[in-house]
Amino acid sequence: MSAGPESTHVSSLGKGDGLHQQVLASFPLCDVTEEDLTQNPQFCKLLATLSQHVDQTGLTVPLKTELEKAEQKLQSQRRHWLRSESLHKGLQEMIQDHCIRKQHATVPPDQRMFCETMEKCLLVAQCVRQLDPSSTTNQDQPLVLGLTPQQILELMPSEKNVERMKQGLPRELEKHLKKKCLSLLSYYQPEWGTASAHSILSLSLAVCACCITSLLCFGFLESESEGLKNTKLYHLSAQLDKEKRRAESLKETCRENSVLLQRQTQLYLSELIKCIQLLQTLILDHRLRIQTDLDRKKLEYFEGKCDLVLQKIKTEMVEIQLDTYTVDSIAAHRQIREKLESDLKACQVEKHSVELKLASFEILGKEFEALAEEYCRIRREIDVNKWALKEFTRCKDK
Structure with missing residues (x-):
């Protein structure tokens, strides 16, 4: 009883080439051609029914939903980790910038104290994290050099310096991040409103060399007003999202073109194989026909050659006879032949008479x-x- 609704559902998917195209579009990764679907209609119907329950990658709808939830959770965890990692990298870059400025110019005491306190806090926190793996593992590990996290915490700067550093940290971190954004903006769009392949390349260079050239790039926008800088930074995120979506769209188009190219390549190869088989058949038939004509012509040639050789042999025999027998010798041989023939006749007569006599003697x-x-x-x-x-x-x- 279920065959009726199923056949109605399958027939609603399409008929003929439309159904084949829909099945091929639903399973782009499947190595199936339209000729295979035409030769196996039941298999085509099965794929058409199956396409209602799975996606193009072969995942079922529930599994696809669970996978999307897992990906969303993974993206959330990744954003959380990237946020922490970005703050940590920003603090390290601030310390590196301080070290570079200290080598080329005199740094104010309060700025030097701020950076040194932050550096010590980062080092202590990193060491404590290395010595206390309880947050990442469930097993107890031996102490490194016999040190404990409490002993490392004793190396923290004074609470006064730490408190002062915490108060100034948001402002300094904001300035540093703003400087990086302006550096990224200067590389991404050297001239506001203009985007080219060169600017996109400069964006990649900015990400790689931002820690070294941030001060120089910040000077590029030094002369502009603060409001204009903030406006450009406000639009930078949307511009980057637009470029990201464009890159993803191009990647999807490239994937579709790759699948289409693969399918067309398979179709081209199948057609090429058919052409080669047809060409082989034509060559074989032509070769057989030509071979028959060639054999017939060879036979005629050898027959003519044999006749020519026989004629040549006869000619040579005649020449030999002409060279051997002259007119006089032929006349002499003719006389000898006549004499021998007459003698032969006489002998035959004598033989006949003797035989008669012998026969008469045998009677006696x-x-x-x-x-x-x-x-x-x-x-x-x-x-x-x-x-x-x-x-x-x-x-x-x-």
Whole structure:
């Protein structure tokens, strides 16, 4: 029964590309593309429903509320610590300024007494804090050099000097803080109403070098009236807040641009991969088609080359025959061939007749085999005697 309201709620979030864009905007840190959402519609609906319960960083609404409360408490504690730390740093800077003035000019006795008393009070307080760690830890630690906080408190200046220092401290601290503010103002806005990148850079330099150059910077506004200085100081805080908000806005814009750039980079890479795959397919098809044509042309080339080699072989054979056989030798060979063919025909006729005779002898039976052998022997002897007579007659003629 819950499927109906849920589907109605999801459909109210958007449809098609609008829903995809809303899901991608709700989860900028998630590595999901619009193609993934299109291929997985149920997952897209799940993310769309989940976006109603979590923020862009993935935190739930209750957890986000608790985190904001914790951050507010942390900011409060940080402001409290910064307030104390600023006062302590201001007192230390006043002591440093006194030491610098003492080296370059004569300091009035009451001013010297005030600064020395404040310095001793700060040193004693710091030592007592180091010797009494009970405010920061729950464990008992051994004493440093066997000293106790009570022994250190005995080194405090006289109560009269301390009381006089306390009475003049707010006025002197106000003057010192006002001097620092004027120094910061002189670095931040050298000319009232003009703000540039150079002045912002000077602001950073002022924060780093304020302890050293506060007297010189204070002289920059020496000629201006007290009311104008106070007016500028009054507007300085608002101007700094404005610059801070502008810096935070630029940082948020930079973060959004970074997320957009990352998403576009992923989209570009996916499209580039698709193009590369398409290009590979085209190259493969083109290569196969070209390879077929190339193989066919190679086959035709080798066939033509084979025909040419055969023709060359035939030509060489003809040349060899022409070089070997002249007209006279061909005529002589033709006569020899005719003579041999006539002799071959005569032999074949004789062979045929002999075969007929042998066939007639075979008809007579085995009793004539001895007579045939004797006849063959006599014929051989006659041939041998003819050859011997011929040789003897030739030798006699010579």
